[in-house]
Amino acid sequence: MLFHxxxxxxxxxxxxxxxxxxxxxxxxxxxxxLQEAGTIRGIWRVVGRVASVGLWEAxxxxxxxxxxxxxxxxxxxxxxxxxxARHPNAPAD
Amino acid sequence: MLFHxxxxxxxxxxxxxxxxxxxxxxxxxxxxxLQEAGTIRGIWRVVGRVASVGLWEAxxxxxxxxxxxxxxxxxxxxxxxxxxARHPNAPAD
Amino acid sequence: MLFHxxxxxxxxxxxxxxxxxxxxxxxxxxxxxLQEAGTIRGIWRVVGRVASVGLWEAxxxxxxxxxxxxxxxxxxxxxxxxxxARHPNAPAD
Amino acid sequence: MLFHxxxxxxxxxxxxxxxxxxxxxxxxxxxxxLQEAGTIRGIWRVVGRVASVGLWEAxxxxxxxxxxxxxxxxxxxxxxxxxxARHPNAPAD
Amino acid sequence: MLFHxxxxxxxxxxxxxxxxxxxxxxxxxxxxxLQEAGTIRGIWRVVGRVASVGLWEAxxxxxxxxxxxxxxxxxxxxxxxxxxARHPNAPAD
Amino acid sequence: MLFHxxxxxxxxxxxxxxxxxxxxxxxxxxxxxLQEAGTIRGIWRVVGRVASVGLWEAxxxxxxxxxxxxxxxxxxxxxxxxxxARHPNAPAD
Amino acid sequence: MLFHxxxxxxxxxxxxxxxxxxxxxxxxxxxxxLQEAGTIRGIWRVVGRVASVGLWEAxxxxxxxxxxxxxxxxxxxxxxxxxxARHPNAPAD
Amino acid sequence: MLFHxxxxxxxxxxxxxxxxxxxxxxxxxxxxxLQEAGTIRGIWRVVGRVASVGLWEAxxxxxxxxxxxxxxxxxxxxxxxxxxARHPNAPAD
Amino acid sequence: MLFHxxxxxxxxxxxxxxxxxxxxxxxxxxxxxLQEAGTIRGIWRVVGRVASVGLWEAxxxxxxxxxxxxxxxxxxxxxxxxxxARHPNAPAD
Amino acid sequence: MLFHxxxxxxxxxxxxxxxxxxxxxxxxxxxxxLQEAGTIRGIWRVVGRVASVGLWEAxxxxxxxxxxxxxxxxxxxxxxxxxxARHPNAPAD
Numbered sequence: 001m002l003f004h005x006x007x008x009x010x011x012x013x014x015x016x017x018x019x020x021x022x023x024x025x026x027x028x029x030x031x032x033x034l035q036e037a038g039t040i041r042g043i044w045r046v047v048g049r050v051a052s053v054g055l056w057e058a059x060x061x062x063x064x065x066x067x068x069x070x071x072x073x074x075x076x077x078x079x080x081x082x083x084x085a086r087h088p089n090a091p092a093d
Numbered sequence: 094m095l096f097h098x099x100x101x102x103x104x105x106x107x108x109x110x111x112x113x114x115x116x117x118x119x120x121x122x123x124x125x126x127l128q129e130a131g132t133i134r135g136i137w138r139v140v141g142r143v144a145s146v147g148l149w150e151a152x153x154x155x156x157x158x159x160x161x162x163x164x165x166x167x168x169x170x171x172x173x174x175x176x177x178a179r180h181p182n183a184p185a186d
Numbered sequence: 187m188l189f190h191x192x193x194x195x196x197x198x199x200x201x202x203x204x205x206x207x208x209x210x211x212x213x214x215x216x217x218x219x220l221q222e223a224g225t226i227r228g229i230w231r232v233v234g235r236v237a238s239v240g241l242w243e244a245x246x247x248x249x250x251x252x253x254x255x256x257x258x259x260x261x262x263x264x265x266x267x268x269x270x271a272r273h274p275n276a277p278a279d
Numbered sequence: 280m281l282f283h284x285x286x287x288x289x290x291x292x293x294x295x296x297x298x299x300x301x302x303x304x305x306x307x308x309x310x311x312x313l314q315e316a317g318t319i320r321g322i323w324r325v326v327g328r329v330a331s332v333g334l335w336e337a338x339x340x341x342x343x344x345x346x347x348x349x350x351x352x353x354x355x356x357x358x359x360x361x362x363x364a365r366h367p368n369a370p371a372d
Numbered sequence: 373m374l375f376h377x378x379x380x381x382x383x384x385x386x387x388x389x390x391x392x393x394x395x396x397x398x399x400x401x402x403x404x405x406l407q408e409a410g411t412i413r414g415i416w417r418v419v420g421r422v423a424s425v426g427l428w429e430a431x432x433x434x435x436x437x438x439x440x441x442x443x444x445x446x447x448x449x450x451x452x453x454x455x456x457a458r459h460p461n462a463p464a465d
Numbered sequence: 466m467l468f469h470x471x472x473x474x475x476x477x478x479x480x481x482x483x484x485x486x487x488x489x490x491x492x493x494x495x496x497x498x499l500q501e502a503g504t505i506r507g508i509w510r511v512v513g514r515v516a517s518v519g520l521w522e523a524x525x526x527x528x529x530x531x532x533x534x535x536x537x538x539x540x541x542x543x544x545x546x547x548x549x550a551r552h553p554n555a556p557a558d
Numbered sequence: 559m560l561f562h563x564x565x566x567x568x569x570x571x572x573x574x575x576x577x578x579x580x581x582x583x584x585x586x587x588x589x590x591x592l593q594e595a596g597t598i599r600g601i602w603r604v605v606g607r608v609a610s611v612g613l614w615e616a617x618x619x620x621x622x623x624x625x626x627x628x629x630x631x632x633x634x635x636x637x638x639x640x641x642x643a644r645h646p647n648a649p650a651d
Numbered sequence: 652m653l654f655h656x657x658x659x660x661x662x663x664x665x666x667x668x669x670x671x672x673x674x675x676x677x678x679x680x681x682x683x684x685l686q687e688a689g690t691i692r693g694i695w696r697v698v699g700r701v702a703s704v705g706l707w708e709a710x711x712x713x714x715x716x717x718x719x720x721x722x723x724x725x726x727x728x729x730x731x732x733x734x735x736a737r738h739p740n741a742p743a744d
Numbered sequence: 745m746l747f748h749x750x751x752x753x754x755x756x757x758x759x760x761x762x763x764x765x766x767x768x769x770x771x772x773x774x775x776x777x778l779q780e781a782g783t784i785r786g787i788w789r790v791v792g793r794v795a796s797v798g799l800w801e802a803x804x805x806x807x808x809x810x811x812x813x814x815x816x817x818x819x820x821x822x823x824x825x826x827x828x829a830r831h832p833n834a835p836a837d
Numbered sequence: 838m839l840f841h842x843x844x845x846x847x848x849x850x851x852x853x854x855x856x857x858x859x860x861x862x863x864x865x866x867x868x869x870x871l872q873e874a875g876t877i878r879g880i881w882r883v884v885g886r887v888a889s890v891g892l893w894e895a896x897x898x899x900x901x902x903x904x905x906x907x908x909x910x911x912x913x914x915x916x917x918x919x920x921x922a923r924h925p926n927a928p929a930d
Contacts, residue, residue, distance in 0.1 A: 047840075049918075
């Protein structure tokens with residue numbers, strides 16, 4: 001099933017730069033894993049913000065929640081999940 | 094360039110059903126045209142709402158505006174366009 | 187999978203009373219069907235409002251959207267769907 | 280009487296991890312007590328957020344407030360309580 | 373149990389004046405009944421608005437919802453109900 | 466004159482517990498004074514929140530502001546004051 | 559006592575122009591009366607909107623509400639009243 | 652002086668098409684006049700919406716308000732005016 | 745030209761009391777200067793809040809911005825400026 | 838392509854003044870670079886706020902995001918980007 005996942009990242013500007021670099025490196029690794037596993041089917045940067053919108057795929061809600069919460073920057077996230085269905089005007093493929 | 098286009102459709106419940114059916118049929122045709130042209134790269138139904146989120150591609154803002162405004166249900170739309178960029182954690186493809 | 191479905195019903199006060207009575211009777215029948223089918227697992231009235239919150243179960247998003255949109259009062263609905271997962275503090279049952 | 284209780288938990292990301300673990304363990308115990316006592320009749324995780332929605336039962340408002348405020352993470356909560364009534368379309372059971 | 377009930381009344385300015393006068397007279401009668409029955413313990417006009425805040429008392433949520441919905445202007449209402457408890461700093465009376 | 470005073474109290478969770486206990490004790494004393502003086506005619510806890518709604522009486526706005534600002538927890542308050550008038554449907558008493 | 563009164567006027571664009579002209583003329587007369595009586599101490603147009611902010615003076619809330627509701631365009635108003643007190647940095651005059 | 656003027660145009664979808672065409676033609680003429688007079692220094696379409704943002708110049712607020720209100724579609728506008736000043740990082744020109 | 749200036753002051757409750765007293769004394773002096781210069785034509789306390797609404801007069805936007813930013817508590821301000829024009833129903837004086 | 842870029846700057850009032858001065862000086866240099874490069878085509882101060890609105894030009898979204906994120910005060914920014922198109926009433930130039 002497909003979900004629209006909007007993530008705002010609110011890292012405090014005074015976070016220790018080394019700690020932030022570590023978190024970002026770990027985030028990158030975990031994000032790649034989720035993309036390779038097909039959980040994150042697409043992810044884009046919202047221009048001008050430390051925010052993303054993504055298309056996520058998961059067999060159930062527990063798996064989706066665990067995937068989002070497994071991202072190292074999760075404690076700084078504000079996440080909005082919206083369930084998506086096939087659009088009536090999209091081709092049946 | 095890629096855009097996140099969120100559309101809420103607010104058709105009044107007392108719209109003449111025949112008129113609505115015509116509009117929807119025309120909307121379907123125009124939507125297919127935009128999908129075939131690659132302007133709409135993906136479009137999904139927001140579950141429970143007469144609303145969609147879509148990934149739209151356009152070479153410039155005039156083309157994008159004209160594409161959105163060309164949809165027959167446009168007079169009933171409330172549209173929010175958000176520019177998207179490549180995400181730092183997305184593979185370079 | 188479980189969803190939290192909040193529905194505000196905005197019937198215009200000048201809707202023909204006979205038409206409204208018909209819609210409400212049909213809504214009642216369809217709602218009972220969805221409850222018997224296990225799609226609506228629980229539904230409650232928000233006190234003081236023509237609104238409900240419900241726990242809905244569906245195998246996928248298309249089925250959920252169709253169930254909500256099948257309710258006769260759907261053209262008057264403003265719906266917010268939130269995916270729910272098992273809570274870490276809820277017993278495993 | 281039944282209440283819809285929506286809880287957002289806003290633990291600061293720099294809270295001491297040991298303190299947080301203690302709080303969470305105590306929260307779990309207290310939550311189980313409230314579930315066993317029938318005060319929390321159902322509780323679910325909002326996918327992607329440190330938030331829950333729950334169905335709470337209490338004989339009066341003082342008891343409900345004390346139950347919510349007795350949770351160890353209460354100082355980090357943002358709570359919205361909505362009174363629920365039987366829905367006209369729910370079976371009489 | 374005590375509830376804070378905030379009511380915004382949105383009567384369309386073009387409502388037939390005779391119909392409005394009838395509705396207001398009936399509203400007045402029903403409001404007095406609810407005050408005499410002790411359901412409305414206090415009600416005040418929000419200055420400058422066709423709106424009220426009230427303290428309502430009801431033994432359960434069904435009774436409260438029926439009382440609010442029994443007001444003849446209910447189809448024009450936007451109602452927010454907030455459960456109230458004894459304040460820790462209020463005297464025990 | 467009568468005012469509806471809604472107070473949200475936002476004490477940071479890491480405030481020194483002893484300091485908080487002192488503030489709360491002082492708040493209680495001052496609140497009782499204002500109740501005895503008839504400035505606070507009624508005050509209730511919003512269930513689930515560190516918040517109150519109250520009916521305050523004051524001969525003028527300066528007196529009301531000073532009364533609110535005299536509460537020891539005032540630096541942590543977010544206050545909304547709404548002027549109330551007699552409701553047309555309330556008995557003349 | 560002094561009040562800040564913000565008024566948005568929402569006249570529907572299809573209101574009969576003659577009716578609108580009558581209402582506006584009557585509004586002008588009533589507004590002048592309230593200014594001469596000292597109830598409206600100052601009133602200004604919000605640039606670009608059919609809206610005003612005003613400083614109103616009234617001995618009590620009933621008088622203020624009646625003054626606002628006596629304006630012929632009141633059925634089209636959305637009004638927000640804020641009580642004002644002397645500012646600590648304003649000269650004592 | 653420079654102003655940021657954001658205009659949302661809310662023409663009802665059922666407005667008579669001939670009337671709308673007339674209004675739009677008149678709007679175009681008046682807009683050109685204001686651009687030639689230097690009152691509108693720049694105006695852009697918000698992509699996907701019947702909305703504009705503009706940089707307007709006016710010697711005083713009365714002139715600005717009259718200019719905005721002189722547009723034939725003004726009865727359908729929702730306008731937000733924000734005063735702008737030279738930015739400290741803009742060259743002195 | 746006249747402006748409506750609404751200021752919310754958000755001083756953190758843990759600001760050093762001596763520092764706060766200094767800032768407030770300096771604020772008072774600067775505010776008096778602006779009042780004597782005719783820049784602040786009127787300023788009032790929003791009852792129950794550390795907030796003010798004021799009528800400010802300035803020959804241009806740069807002067808107004810500098811006046812507001814010259815207040816010692818400016819780093820703690822949240823300011824909303826609204827341009828005001830003569831109201832059509834205000835006497836010509 | 839043209840973008841409307843609204844930036845709120847939220848520097849905490851307790852930021853070390855020397856650090857702030859450094860950041861502002863660097864911001865000024867980088868802002869001048871972006872203006873000279875034609876990326877920032879216009880930038881204005883929102884009166885009374887540490888905020889700006891700007892007209893930015895960029896060949897694609899990646900370039901725009903990098904330009905905004907290259908500003909030294911970016912960690913303190915809250916940015917809203919809106920794509921702009923030629924307005925139908927603007928001269929073709």
